[in-house]
Amino acid sequence: MTSNFLNGVTILTQEMIDDLPVCDIHVHLPGVISPNTAWDLGLRNKLISVERKENGEYICFSGPNSLSIEDPHEHYLDIFNRDFQLDANGQPQNLKYAIDFESFKSFDRIMATVQGHRNPPGGIQTKDDLLFVLYRYLEECIKQKIFYTELQQNIKIAYLLFPDENRENARKQLYLLFQEVVEKFQSYGVHLRFLHCFNKTKAAGESKSTHERTLEAALWLEEAKKIAPGVLVGIESAGHEKDQTGWPIHLKAGYDRVRELGLGCEAHGGEGIGVEHMLDVIKTLPITRVAHGFQAIEDSEAIEYLKDNKITLVMMPIINLNLGLCLHVKEKEGVYVPFAKTKGGEKVHFRKLEQHPFFELFKKHKLKITLGSDNPEFGGVSIKKTIYALAGLDSEYQLPENFDKLNAEEVVTLCLNGIEAIFGEEKLKTGYKKLLAHWIEKYQVNCSINLA
Numbered sequence: 001m002t003s004n005f006l007n008g009v010t011i012l013t014q015e016m017i018d019d020l021p022v023c024d025i026h027v028h029l030p031g032v033i034s035p036n037t038a039w040d041l042g043l044r045n046k047l048i049s050v051e052r053k054e055n056g057e058y059i060c061f062s063g064p065n066s067l068s069i070e071d072p073h074e075h076y077l078d079i080f081n082r083d084f085q086l087d088a089n090g091q092p093q094n095l096k097y098a099i100d101f102e103s104f105k106s107f108d109r110i111m112a113t114v115q116g117h118r119n120p121p122g123g124i125q126t127k128d129d130l131l132f133v134l135y136r137y138l139e140e141c142i143k144q145k146i147f148y149t150e151l152q153q154n155i156k157i158a159y160l161l162f163p164d165e166n167r168e169n170a171r172k173q174l175y176l177l178f179q180e181v182v183e184k185f186q187s188y189g190v191h192l193r194f195l196h197c198f199n200k201t202k203a204a205g206e207s208k209s210t211h212e213r214t215l216e217a218a219l220w221l222e223e224a225k226k227i228a229p230g231v232l233v234g235i236e237s238a239g240h241e242k243d244q245t246g247w248p249i250h251l252k253a254g255y256d257r258v259r260e261l262g263l264g265c266e267a268h269g270g271e272g273i274g275v276e277h278m279l280d281v282i283k284t285l286p287i288t289r290v291a292h293g294f295q296a297i298e299d300s301e302a303i304e305y306l307k308d309n310k311i312t313l314v315m316m317p318i319i320n321l322n323l324g325l326c327l328h329v330k331e332k333e334g335v336y337v338p339f340a341k342t343k344g345g346e347k348v349h350f351r352k353l354e355q356h357p358f359f360e361l362f363k364k365h366k367l368k369i370t371l372g373s374d375n376p377e378f379g380g381v382s383i384k385k386t387i388y389a390l391a392g393l394d395s396e397y398q399l400p401e402n403f404d405k406l407n408a409e410e411v412v413t414l415c416l417n418g419i420e421a422i423f424g425e426e427k428l429k430t431g432y433k434k435l436l437a438h439w440i441e442k443y444q445v446n447c448s449i450n451l452a
Helices: 014-019 034-043 103-116 127-144 158-161 168-189 210-226 248-260 275-284 294-298 301-308 315-321 360-362 383-390 407-421 427-442
Strands: 024-028 046-051 058-062 144-153 191-200 230-236 264-269 289-292 312-315 325-332 335-338 347-351 368-371
Touching: 014 301, 014 427, 024 289, 024 368, 034 046, 034 127, 034 368, 046 275, 046 427, 058 368, 103 191, 103 360, 127 158, 158 168, 158 407, 168 191, 168 210, 168 368, 191 210, 210 230, 210 248, 210 264, 230 347, 248 264, 248 275, 264 275, 275 289, 275 294, 289 427, 294 301, 294 315, 294 360, 312 360, 312 407, 315 383, 360 368, 360 407, 368 407
Parallel strands: 024 144, 144 191, 191 230, 230 264, 264 289, 289 312, 312 368
Antiparallel strands: 046 058, 325 335, 325 347
16 A cells, blocks of 8 residues: 655555554553443443333333442442433443543542442452453454553452452452453453552542552552562552642652662653643652643743653543643733743633644654553543544544644654553563554555664
């Protein structure tokens, strides 16, 4: 196939993107649970009941089992928009989560209910439930040609899955379960690793401080490294940036310990209260990756620090738009210019894909950026749909006709940045680069890569 060329670059087609081998290094495990998978979990755990009426039609209602009284939803069915229909086989059609546009709170409430371990019981209740979710994700990885992926999950879910074990043994069983899953994925050519991800704020409902919980996380990762080496490969912290209990100073001791273990360190930053918080994150913690980071555009100091320290931004533009993309800006001659809040910038929400800082940070400032799906089934989209959108090939997230869209050469750069930033074994990088080199040759993309 001969690609279309424009000004020395290769224009992407949907066929090329479908055939592209990718790495998805920022994925929250509960975020891969589609509405249909959540429905099936509800049926499995009798949180949903479906019956056939005398006229042959199916109806659904709350099952005999209940959610926790502390759960954010009274009934499990409340997590879905109620405009779906049951087909002739009793299967839901047009099933969607009831996530309000630009509402992180509704997103988080639904994730808590489906994931289950915050206020058990929820969607995931047993080891078999978790395997059910993970093997559904495997199907999606094969479909999307995902070579390498890192799933984020709080190790605490072990206490839910193995309730008859003491806590140490429960964690051990989880590590071994993850090892089993990694081997299963690998048999299909998909390389899966896990990160321990925890909510760093008071929203976690923990009596321990963030400092204590980060040190605890380091101990768990050291434990996992001994029991199932190479399965849990790093740490991630998430949660609302406004909560000072989760600010970087409280995470530092634990992160330093994880780095000493030779494991990867990533943190969320630059997606909420402003670039000042992001600068605190990247200067305080021993990280090599930042999740989101789009507010770096507000201050040149952040951009230069990311460059100088070779920190990779893992960006997820679509979920940012859906959950409320905000930047601090000043208005100059009718145009919004990014400006740090401490320098007079005021918060403004942006709703168009072409306004996302990804394009300027990547194309103009040449930051080391890769793409992730984040929560592909919870307010986000798959990594392939993300690339479609950035290339101007998605009808839902359209770009202006004359906009400088993502091209094939740039996609290669994003892919290489992604594989170089993984927390998995070095040998995986060469294997992925060989696949990417074949894609480059097949579609006559105007670039070459170093396979070393």
